[in-house]
Structures are given as structure tokens and as C-alpha cells.
Amino acid sequence: MRDSVDVEEVPLFRPYTVTGGRAEPRYHLAxxxxxxxATVVADDLSMLTPEQESIIMLCRSVRSVAEISALLRVPLxxxxxxxxxxxxxxxxxxxxPRLDEGQPDLNLLERVLSGLRRL
Structure with missing residues (x-):
């Protein structure tokens, strides 16, 4: 017998269809x-997928890649x-982030701590 699954938990798409079959980005993003x-002319958005357009809209305020993933409810x-x-x-x-300087970025650590507290 199959367990009942909440409809909101089941993705409406398969992740590889959104990325064109690619599992890795062209370069590493932490x-x-x-x-x-970036500043975008409205006409430029017409050629984007709904997910790409959502990322641009979300990032009008600076967001982390993890936040984008969570807010769009897509895998990282x-x-x-x-x-x-x-x-x-x-x-x-x-x-x-400039992690090679040897010192942790205090602003980043404060944001992570704040996010953890909100959980």
C-alpha cells in the first residue's frame, strides 16, 4: 500500500527538464x-523560462544561491x-565570498546564524 503524499510536496516538473539535462553548472557556485x-530591459525577459525570470525578480534584493533554491522550491x-x-x-x-583570505566573513556568519535562528 502506498503512503498518501501531500500534493504540494510532489514537484510538477523533473529537475533535468528545467536545466536542459545538465546536473552541474558551468562553474562552481557555493x-x-x-x-x-543586473539592469534588464523588459523585452529581455520574454526569452527566459519562468524559473529564470523568477530568479531575476528574487534577486532584485541580494540573495544567496541557497535562498534562491529554497524560495523557488527547486533542488540546490x-x-x-x-x-x-x-x-x-x-x-x-x-x-x-573571499574565503581564501584566511578570515571568516563576519557578515556571512551573522546571516547564517540569523537564518538558523529563524528555523
Whole structure:
């Protein structure tokens, strides 16, 4: 016998259809990479998928790749692929954390702590 599944939990699409079959982005995006929308002419949005358009709208306020994934309710890998594609097209800007400087970014740590407290 099959357990009942809440309809909202079942995705309406398969992730590989949204990414064109790709499981990895063109380059590595950490989940804490911050993303902001670039200035876009309204006509440019007509050629985007609904997911890509949603990412651009969400990133009018700076968001992390993890936040994009959660807010769109798509797997992190899908959010990474779509975000990297938008960055390649110049539609979003990526703000990579500078982890190689040896010191943790206190602003990032405070945001993570705040997010954990909200859970």
C-alpha cells in the first residue's frame, strides 16, 4: 500500500527538464554565493523560462544561491545551473565570498546564524 503524499510536496516538473539535462553548472557556485539582478530591459525577459525570470525578480534584493533554491522550491543543483546560466548572459551578478583570505566573513556568519535562528 502506498503512503498518501501531500500534493504540494510532489514537484510538477523533473529537475533535468528545467536545466536542459545538465546536473552541474558551468562553474562552481557555493551555496553562500550572493546573487543580484543586473539592469534588464523588459523585452529581455520574454526569452527566459519562468524559473529564470523568477530568479531575476528574487534577486532584485541580494540573495544567496541557497535562498534562491529554497524560495523557488527547486533542488540546490537546479538553482546553481540556472543562476550560472543567467550570470553567463549578464542578467545577474555573482558576488563570491573571499574565503581564501584566511578570515571568516563576519557578515556571512551573522546571516547564517540569523537564518538558523529563524528555523
Amino acid at each position: 551555496m553562500e554565493t550572493l546573487v543580484s539582478s 543543483g537546479v538553482a546553481r545551473v540556472l543562476t550560472a546560466d543567467l550570470a553567463d548572459e549578464g542578467l545577474v551578478r555573482l558576488h563570491m
